[in-house]
Amino acid sequence: MKIIIDSTCQLEPERIKELGLTIIDMPVLMNGEEYPQSWDMPNWREEKEKFIELMRDKNNKITTVGASEAQFVEAFEKHKNEEILLITQALRNTQATADALHAALKNHPEYDVKAFDSRSLVSGVGVQLIAMLNETKGKNPSRDECYAILEKNCENTHVMGALYDLFYLHRGGRVGLAAAVMGTAMGIMPLLSAVPGSGEIKAMGKARNYKQACARFITTITEQMEKKNSKKLTLAMSYVGSHDKECLYMKKLLENAAEEHGWDLYFELNYSNFAHMPHLGPDYFEMGYVIGT
Amino acid sequence: MKINKFISALEGGLDYFKANYHTIDNLNVFPVPDGDTGVNMLLTFQPAIEAIREQDEVSYESILGILQNVCTMNSRGNSGFILSRFISGFSDVILKYGDITPDILTEAFFHGHYISKISVSTPREGTMLSVFEAVAKAMKDTKSEYVLDHIKMAIEAARKEVFISPEKLPVLKKAGVVDSGALGFVFIMEGMKRRMAGEEIKIENEAEYRFEPDEDSNLEELMEISHRFCTELTIRRSGIEVKDIEAYLNDIGDSVALLVNDDIIKLHVHTNTPDEVIEELSTYGVIENKKIEDMQKQIEEEFARFRHENEIGVLALVPGEGFRSILHDFEPDLDILVYGKNLPKTGDILNHINQMPYEVIIVLANDKNIIPAVQLVKNETTKHIEIFPSKNVIQGVAAIMGFVKNLSWEENLSQMTSSMELVDSVSIYQSVKDSKFAGINIPVNHYFAVMNGNVIAVDEEFDPVVLTSIRNADPDERMTVSFYYNDNVKPEDLEPITAKLEKEFEDLEFETRFGGQYTALLLIGLE
Numbered sequence: 001m002k003i004i005i006d007s008t009c010q011l012e013p014e015r016i017k018e019l020g021l022t023i024i025d026m027p028v029l030m031n032g033e034e035y036p037q038s039w040d041m042p043n044w045r046e047e048k049e050k051f052i053e054l055m056r057d058k059n060n061k062i063t064t065v066g067a068s069e070a071q072f073v074e075a076f077e078k079h080k081n082e083e084i085l086l087i088t089q090a091l092r093n094t095q096a097t098a099d100a101l102h103a104a105l106k107n108h109p110e111y112d113v114k115a116f117d118s119r120s121l122v123s124g125v126g127v128q129l130i131a132m133l134n135e136t137k138g139k140n141p142s143r144d145e146c147y148a149i150l151e152k153n154c155e156n157t158h159v160m161g162a163l164y165d166l167f168y169l170h171r172g173g174r175v176g177l178a179a180a181v182m183g184t185a186m187g188i189m190p191l192l193s194a195v196p197g198s199g200e201i202k203a204m205g206k207a208r209n210y211k212q213a214c215a216r217f218i219t220t221i222t223e224q225m226e227k228k229n230s231k232k233l234t235l236a237m238s239y240v241g242s243h244d245k246e247c248l249y250m251k252k253l254l255e256n257a258a259e260e261h262g263w264d265l266y267f268e269l270n271y272s273n274f275a276h277m278p279h280l281g282p283d284y285f286e287m288g289y290v291i292g293t
Numbered sequence: 294m295k296i297n298k299f300i301s302a303l304e305g306g307l308d309y310f311k312a313n314y315h316t317i318d319n320l321n322v323f324p325v326p327d328g329d330t331g332v333n334m335l336l337t338f339q340p341a342i343e344a345i346r347e348q349d350e351v352s353y354e355s356i357l358g359i360l361q362n363v364c365t366m367n368s369r370g371n372s373g374f375i376l377s378r379f380i381s382g383f384s385d386v387i388l389k390y391g392d393i394t395p396d397i398l399t400e401a402f403f404h405g406h407y408i409s410k411i412s413v414s415t416p417r418e419g420t421m422l423s424v425f426e427a428v429a430k431a432m433k434d435t436k437s438e439y440v441l442d443h444i445k446m447a448i449e450a451a452r453k454e455v456f457i458s459p460e461k462l463p464v465l466k467k468a469g470v471v472d473s474g475a476l477g478f479v480f481i482m483e484g485m486k487r488r489m490a491g492e493e494i495k496i497e498n499e500a501e502y503r504f505e506p507d508e509d510s511n512l513e514e515l516m517e518i519s520h521r522f523c524t525e526l527t528i529r530r531s532g533i534e535v536k537d538i539e540a541y542l543n544d545i546g547d548s549v550a551l552l553v554n555d556d557i558i559k560l561h562v563h564t565n566t567p568d569e570v571i572e573e574l575s576t577y578g579v580i581e582n583k584k585i586e587d588m589q590k591q592i593e594e595e596f597a598r599f600r601h602e603n604e605i606g607v608l609a610l611v612p613g614e615g616f617r618s619i620l621h622d623f624e625p626d627l628d629i630l631v632y633g634k635n636l637p638k639t640g641d642i643l644n645h646i647n648q649m650p651y652e653v654i655i656v657l658a659n660d661k662n663i664i665p666a667v668q669l670v671k672n673e674t675t676k677h678i679e680i681f682p683s684k685n686v687i688q689g690v691a692a693i694m695g696f697v698k699n700l701s702w703e704e705n706l707s708q709m710t711s712s713m714e715l716v717d718s719v720s721i722y723q724s725v726k727d728s729k730f731a732g733i734n735i736p737v738n739h740y741f742a743v744m745n746g747n748v749i750a751v752d753e754e755f756d757p758v759v760l761t762s763i764r765n766a767d768p769d770e771r772m773t774v775s776f777y778y779n780d781n782v783k784p785e786d787l788e789p790i791t792a793k794l795e796k797e798f799e800d801l802e803f804e805t806r807f808g809g810q811y812t813a814l815l816l817i818g819l820e
Contacts, residue, residue: 032527032581058340059363061582167339188623188694205695205708206623208820209772209802212715216695219711 001143002079006067006097007039008089009126010238010288012270016040019133024075026097026275027065030054035062037274044271051274052241052282058167062278066096072104076111083143086115087150089125090199114143116150121199122276123288124159127236131290134234134266153290158224159194160204161286162213162246166190168281189213193220210246210285218253221289225263230292232264238272239285246285294393294440296351298489303360305488306481307342309495310335313480315625316499320473322464328591330473333370337377338481340367353391357384365552365559369584370523372474374550374561375409375421379478382408395432395443402429402447413550419461421474427454428482444486451479459504469506476502496621520546520563524570526583528558538577545570563588605702606651609693610637610659610667611686613779613809623693634811639666643673653677653702655709659689677702681709686810687718687777687818719744719762721755721815723781740814755782759790759815766819768798775818777808782815 004022016023016039028035041047054060076084091098105113118125132149141149163169169190191204191213204220207213225233235254237247247269258265272284280286310331317331341363345356361381368377383405390397406425410416431450437443458472459465465472480497487494524546528538535553538560542549546564558578564570567585574580608628609620617629630637630645646654654676658664661684671678679702683689695712696705720743724735733748735741742750742762750761763774774794776787784805791803808816 058343059366202700203697205697205712207694207712211770211772212694212712212820215715216708216711219714223707 001083001085001146003085003087003129004075004079005087005125005129006089006275007273008121008275009087009129010123010236010270010273010276010286011126013040013044015268015270019129021129022075022078024067024071026067026273028062028274028278029065030060030062032061035274039273048271048274049241051277055168055277055282064275064278066094066098067100069100069103069107072101073108073111076104076108076113080111082112084111084113085143085146086113087125087129088115088117089121090119090194091117092119093121093199114147116147118150118157119154119197119199120157120159120288121194121201122159122161122272122280122286123236123238123270124157124194124199125288126270127234127288127290128153128157130236130266130268131234155197156228156291157288158196158221158291159199159286159288160191160217160220161193161280161284162189162191162207162210163280164189164283165281168279191216211249214246214250214253217250217287218257221254222257222261224291225261228291231262232292233258233289234266235287235289236268236270237285237287238270240272240277240280240282243283243285244269247287250285250287296353296356299353299393300345300351300356302485302489303342303345305486306484307339309484309487310338310477310480312494313497314477316497316502317473317477317480319499320470320476320502322468322470322473329370330372330477333373334376334474334477334481337364337368337373340364341380353387357388360384365554368552368559369525371548371550371561372421372477374552375413375474376478378409378412378550378552379405379421379425382406393440395437395440398440398443398447399429399432402432405429412552415547415549417462419458419465419475420472421478423458423461424451424454424475424478427451441486441489444482444489448479448482448486451475451482455479455502467506469504471502496618496625520548521565521587521589522567523548523561523563523586523588524567524584525559525561526571526574527581528560528574528578529581530556530558530578538574541573542570604651604698605696605700605705606649606654607657607693607696608642608645608649608654609657609689610642610663611689612660612811613686613777613807615777615807615809616686616690619690619777619806619808620693623690624696624698626698627693636660636663637666639669639673642666643670646670646674646676646678649676651676653679655679655681655696655702655705657681657683657689657692659683659686679706681706683713685718685720685816686808687716687775687816688713690775690818691716691820715820717744717766717819719749719766719817719819720813721758721762721817722813723755755786755814756790759787759817760793762817763794763819764797768794768801768819771801771819773802773804773818773820775820776803776805777810777816777818778805779808779810779814787815 002022006024007026023039025038028037055062101115118128128150131153132146135149189207191207193202193204195202207216239247251267254265254267314331314335318328321328321330341360344359344363348355361384364377364380368374383401386401386404387393402425406429409425410422416422427450428447432443432447435446437446455471455475458475462472535551539551542562545566546562548563550561552559571580571583606628608630610630612632614631617631620627620629628649656667656678658667658680664680667680681692683692692709692713695708721740723740724737727737728735731746731748733751735751739751739753740755740758741748742758749765750758752758787805810816
């Protein structure tokens with residue numbers, strides 16, 4: 001079985017190669033032209049830093065478009081004689097991608113594809129894959145068994161994150177969402193989450209600094225773990241630029257909480273992919289996590 | 294007028310607008326009541342000011358070039374288009390003279406008005422266009438020696454025009470509001486004037502711009518629109534006539550606005566057939582940056598918001614006027630009741646709650662001695678009141694960070710509690726007589742700090758008490774320290790203290806603001 005996943009999954013190139021994944025790169029446009037980027041570009045870190053600098057110039061109009069039918073077909077073609085498990089970001093957030101995937105599956109029955117809509121976004125997509133791979137490690141699961149695990153975890157997959165600048169959400173048309181966490185004070189960090197099982201983004205208030213943001217995240221995770229009566233937490237974080245320090249602080253809090261509450265914690269940290277930056281901006285950190293298995 | 298002063302005034306205009314743009318959103322009913330006029334104007338104007346701020350060397354030529362181009366390329370919505378066109382025409386005149394004097398300003402307003410008016414297919418009275426015209430005429434009729442005086446006079450004329458906008462635009466009269474775009478422009482001018490005069494930003498009172506709606510009007514009528522989709526795009530043209538495009542757009546929609554810049558046409562239209570428009574226009578040239586918004590959906594959401602359906606109100610009781618703006622910085626839609634030496638009366642709280650347009654209200658008492666009064670109010674009103682147990686205003690400020698107005702009250706109470714738990718507070722007092730507090734002797738006129746009911750520092754000097762408080766409050770685990778002072782402390786008194794602490798704790802950030810509380814000289818929030 002081959003796994004194909006879109007580039008919203010927030011996994012770094014080394015990790016993608018290690019897991020043997022095939023990636024569909026979500027296209028990014030800058031000032032109306034497709035911006036040259038892909039998950040496996042050499043010197044990806046420098047390339048992303050360059051992209052971030054371009055984003056900081058707010059005159060540059062950066063946005064995303066949905067994946068095309070051709071991209072899906074090209075990915076399927078690479079594994080034409082194999083069973084394919086395709087994992088996508090929440091299709092409710094990208095109608096163009098949903099339409100393209102629908103067309104690819106309908107027009108190309110020759111490929112053996114089972115498509116899973118993660119109903120999540122950012123690290124919530126990748127962490128569902130990781131939780132499934134962790135659960136099946138050392139076993140030889142069928143595609144249906146893998147799919148069943150993904151389905152089971154989907155409703156227990158949460159996403160939270162903190163932004164440093166609401167401009168990009170505004171420009172991306174998420175005005176209502178941005179307004180919900182808007183203040184006029186400088187330095188406020190909006191906190192966002194995604195509804196499990198749908199990928200709908202919701203505001204969860206604001207923080208004055210990243211330590212406060214992380215403390216809010218830990219409180220939320222602890223409440224969710226207690227509500228589910230679970231001790232198992234699989235969590236993946238991603239960041240851009242120099243915001244790994246926030247993630248490392250969060251990791252420390254998670255490890256403390258895991259020790260205090262006896263959690264079985266799996267943690268991994270990745271540099272964000274291109275596809276999210278146009279909406280979230282050049283400064284953010286976020287996490288996706290699956291509670292229990 | 295020196296260029297740096299002009300840039301500073303522009304920044305003042307932006308800052309003032311940013312502080313008040315939600316009022317503009319709330320008043321937006323024309324041409325479509327989709328509640329985004331403020332956001333659209335902000336996103337049109339803000340990038341230009343940010344680009345100007347990044348310039349190392351400045352001249353009228355370079356700054357106005359940026360102002361024209363960036364506003365044009367970022368213009369959004371009807372109001373954004375009109376504002377960008379005005380700025381473009383206005384800038385042309387200033388560029389011609391390379392200076393700003395009262396006379397040049399007058400000419401610039403006339404030209405800005407002309408350019409904006411000819412860019413709109415159907416110019417309407419009672420909008421921003423009328424304000425441009427009113428200001429230009431008032432400037433022409435008045436001889437001012439100084440630019441600031443000319444602008445002050447112009448703002449008076451602009452405000453007068455805003456208040457007669459409902460007479461000119463019936464839909465405003467029906468809704469009981471002034472024109473939001475026109476008022477937005479006044480806010481920018483007001484901010485420029487205030488910065489030039491060295492005055493503070495003021496949070497505008499939305500109620501001043503509302504009046505009794507026309508008796509015959511109803512919300513449903515306002516919700517009806519003839520063209521559903523706001524469509525904006527840019528065409529890289531190749532020799533086509535602008536008139537042809539304009540004629541086509543007027544045929545299939547309304548609110549047509551065109552910006553023509555060399556080989557680029559940026560256009561805005563309200564239509565029911567956006568896909569057809571894009572298909573048709575793609576025959577004229579390459580289409581870029583298209584944006585389609587469903588205004589009917591926005592209107593429905595806006596009216597739901599207007600009716601405060603699914604929304605929670607918050608009333609914060611605060612012990613000083615300064616906390617009004619502090620809390621509004623974090624959550625612009627809060628209701629605030631300020632009290633001073635005496636705690637608020639039950640009747641005052643009840644009246645305030647009854648006037649709030651929400652059925653579910655969270656009350657931040659911010660003082661355990663006020664909770665009984667709020668409890669009485671809860672029994673006296675038919676509204677659903679939740680008392681949030683913040684014990685002081687520092688906890689109240691922190692709790693507000695967890696508030697999201699369209700979440701349920703249960704979710705909000707949970708989030709607000711989580712936020713409140715992330716802050717500790719210290720209060721600094723001066724004793725008026727020899728006393729004993731929590732087992733500690735405090736001589737008369739000595740300063741002392743209280744944290745969690747314990748005295749943590751006493752000294753005859755103010756500075757050591759503040760410094761000791763911070764040093765004993767686990768500063769390595771904190772990131773932000775907020776000082777809220779009252780009338781008996783000067784902000785400059787705190788400067789040497791923050792300078793010392795900044796050296797000692799490099800990761801800590803400090804902010805100093807006027808709280809205006811009656812009792813404590815200083816309230817300290819440790820986050």
